[in-house]
Amino acid sequence: MSxxxxxxxxxxxxxxALPDPELPMIGLGDLGVVHSVAPDADGVLEVEITPTFLGxxxxxxxxxxxxxxxxxxxxPDGRVRQVLSPPWSTDRITPAGREKLAAHGIAPPAPATAGAGGPVLVELGGVSCPHCGSRATRPHSPFGATRCQSVRRCTACRETFPHLSGV
Structure with a gap:
């Protein structure tokens, strides 16, 4: 104890700053998993985390x-509590987190530009390839290294790469 x-x-x-166990190149803060850190009503420090998906x-x-x-x-009496509302979305990934993912060959989805209840953003140009930057990519497999990833293929450089799936 300190x-x-x-x-x-x-x-x-x-x-x-703690690394995500499945994506160790990115901290929990940059991933947007840390919801809050504050004393609870009883004075005990509580950390609220929002999982990237249920399970x-x-x-x-x-x-x-x-x-x-x-x-x-x-x-030592501090608590960790899961917060499911509002749910985590890839919009919570910081710009620094997006850069770290791309530097390790993982393409995060683009942040949404529409507000809540607004029009749905449709990416007609594909996901940018983290290797060459081309948006000429297509789905390769819905299953990636982790449950929150899929695999895409770049038609320009012909490389496959993981894509962090949005919620």
Missing amino acids: ARRCSTEEVRARVE CPALPAITSAVEETLAACGH
Whole structure:
């Protein structure tokens, strides 16, 4: 246990820096999984996380890593709670997170430009290839390395690449 208790801001920074177990090149903050870090009504520090989808197999590892971080920050009584509403969407991935994914050959979906209840964004040009940048891509397989990924193929450079599926 830490000799001093870290501030809420310090705990949040450390939790956001934790790597995602399935996508270790990106932290939980850049992935948009950290919903809030704040004391609950009883004064106990609580970290709320929003899973990328229901049944995410990485959730126990994420919860354990957050609990370890809370304890290391002097909050051994801290709690981790799953928040399902509002649901996670790929719009929560930060620009830095999108760059990290692309640098590792994973194409994140483009952020939505329509507001809630607005028109549905349809990408007619395909997903940009993280290898050559071409938008001449097509679905290759609905199944990727993790449940939240599919596989696409670039018709320009002929490379396949994982695509982080939107919710």
